[in-house]
Amino acid sequence: xxxxxxxxxxxxxxxxxxxxxxxxxxxxxxxxxxxxxxxxxxxxxxxxxxxxxxxxxxxxxxxxxxxxxxxxxxxxxxxxxxxxxxxxxxxxxxxx
Numbered sequence: 001x002x003x004x005x006x007x008x009x010x011x012x013x014x015x016x017x018x019x020x021x022x023x024x025x026x027x028x029x030x031x032x033x034x035x036x037x038x039x040x041x042x043x044x045x046x047x048x049x050x051x052x053x054x055x056x057x058x059x060x061x062x063x064x065x066x067x068x069x070x071x072x073x074x075x076x077x078x079x080x081x082x083x084x085x086x087x088x089x090x091x092x093x094x095x096x
Contacts, residue, residue, distance in 0.1 A: 022064050022080040029055060029066060032088055040068065040078055041085040048076050049089070 032038045032052050039049040050070040056062065064080040 025066075025080045025083050025086065026055060026064075028086045032086075035088075035090055037089040038068070039087040039089060040066075040083055041087070042078060042082045043084050044082070048078060050076070 029038075029052055033055065034052065036051045037049070038052055039047055041047050048068050048070060050068045052066060053069050053075065054067040056065055056067075065077050066080065068076050068078065070076055
């Protein structure tokens with residue numbers, strides 16, 4: 001986090017504007033489609049963890065977004081423009 005000084009002289013912390021591009025987010029989420037235990041962190045600091053259910057990127061007059069199903073069954077819609085980080089919590093083991 002960076003510190004910035006606003007007009008009245010007090011310091012406040014600001015989060016970096018580290019948005020993920022739509023094409024990069026789509027590429028990262030494609031292999032995770034339908035998998036459980038995926039976490040999305042948004043620009044406002046919210047964390048959503050669940051199953052990637054739907055990715056809409058090409059409909060006219062709509063914001064590209066994805067839908068995730070969280071543990072209690074609720075569907076959460078997240079615009080690609082608000083995604084800052086995608087975390088796959090699935091354990092991948094390599095056979096020996």
